Amino acid sequence: xxxxxxxxxxxxxxxxxxxxxxxxxxxxxxxxxxxxxxxxxxxxxxxxxxxxxxxxxxxxxxxxxxxxxxxxxxxxxxxxxxxxxxxxxxxxxxxxxxxxxxxxxxxxxxxxx
Numbered sequence: 001x002x003x004x005x006x007x008x009x010x011x012x013x014x015x016x017x018x019x020x021x022x023x024x025x026x027x028x029x030x031x032x033x034x035x036x037x038x039x040x041x042x043x044x045x046x047x048x049x050x051x052x053x054x055x056x057x058x059x060x061x062x063x064x065x066x067x068x069x070x071x072x073x074x075x076x077x078x079x080x081x082x083x084x085x086x087x088x089x090x091x092x093x094x095x096x097x098x099x100x101x102x103x104x105x106x107x108x109x110x111x112x113x
Contacts, residue, residue, distance in 0.1 A: 002028060002029065002032070002102055003104075005024075006022050007020070008021050015085065016111070022034060022080075022104060023075075031099070033053060033097070035096045035097075037096055038094070039091055040090070046091075047060060048060050048062075051069045055070065057069045066083050066085075067080060078095060082109070086111060087113045088111075090109060
């Protein structure tokens, strides 16, 4: 059973960077597309970035040019590099494997102005 565990969140000043990781257990990780979502209280969970099994990436307009998603199948990990962070990027970030409907527990990102 695949489990997803996010890490790398924290507090950063506007303009700074963070790198989130989504580590997956199980040997089938390379077969899954992975999505990154973020959630702010009172708002719908928002799709931020996606990466396919072949490392083709797509981004929400709000983060395009600032965030980069990548994966290391050998390590069973997907990364979300977040640069030029803005206060509006403050949220809990989740990784998601849509094929199996699995979510991680989330990691909190706070960007101060």
